Amino acid sequence: MDRQPTLENERLLLRPLTPGDWEGLFAVASDPAVWEQHPMHDRWREDVFADFFADALAKGGALAILDKRDEAIIGSSRFQAFADEDGGSVEIGWTFFARKYWGKGINRQVKRMMLAHAFARVARVDFRVGETNYRSRIALENIGAELTDRTELVRYDGKRVLHKIYAMTRDEFAAGLGAED
Numbered sequence: 177m178d179r180q181p182t183l184e185n186e187r188l189l190l191r192p193l194t195p196g197d198w199e200g201l202f203a204v205a206s207d208p209a210v211w212e213q214h215p216m217h218d219r220w221r222e223d224v225f226a227d228f229f230a231d232a233l234a235k236g237g238a239l240a241i242l243d244k245r246d247e248a249i250i251g252s253s254r255f256q257a258f259a260d261e262d263g264g265s266v267e268i269g270w271t272f273f274a275r276k277y278w279g280k281g282i283n284r285q286v287k288r289m290m291l292a293h294a295f296a297r298v299a300r301v302d303f304r305v306g307e308t309n310y311r312s313r314i315a316l317e318n319i320g321a322e323l324t325d326r327t328e329l330v331r332y333d334g335k336r337v338l339h340k341i342y343a344m345t346r347d348e349f350a351a352g353l354g355a356e357d
Contacts, residue, residue, distance in 0.1 A: 192239060205220060207220060207275055213312070215309065237255040251271065263298065300344070324343050
């Protein structure tokens with residue numbers, strides 16, 4: 177599966193993240209409100225975000241999200257954890273947007289493009305989200321992702337952080353978000 181495609185619709189362009197995207201993406205990420213419900217709530221700090229950005233470049237799968245009206249970077253998302261077993265799966269996550277784009281249907285558009293791309297190759301998409309990141313959990317439920325009984329426990333800043341795993345199958349996408357015009 178191509179984890180760094182170029183995807184677009186009439187409003188948005190998703191393209192592979194590059195080192196040259198640092199300034200534009202950090203301008204978005206430096207807003208503490210973007211991370212207030214996220215388990216890694218200090219990602220607005222330059223030193224913390226620098227590690228996140230370097231990880232995104234190193235692992236591949238990271239996409240810059242641009243508003244085609246002014247070509248400004250408005251956020252980012254990733255395809256990660258690709259596996260061929262059981263019809264194939266990939267994780268979509270690490271998504272964030274500039275606050276001025278919240279509540280405008282941008283997440284739905286981005287996820288629709290990314291899911292359509294993923295389901296051309298895999299049978300299931302997973303989403304990992306911090307247990308107390310209610311904004312992201314609601315956004316996932318709004319696109320039709322289902323909460324599973326799978327979880328992941330990680331450590332961050334000396335604390336245990338529980339992530340809930342949501343999932344969507346190719347058939348669920350086709351019957352829901354993928355069927356929208």
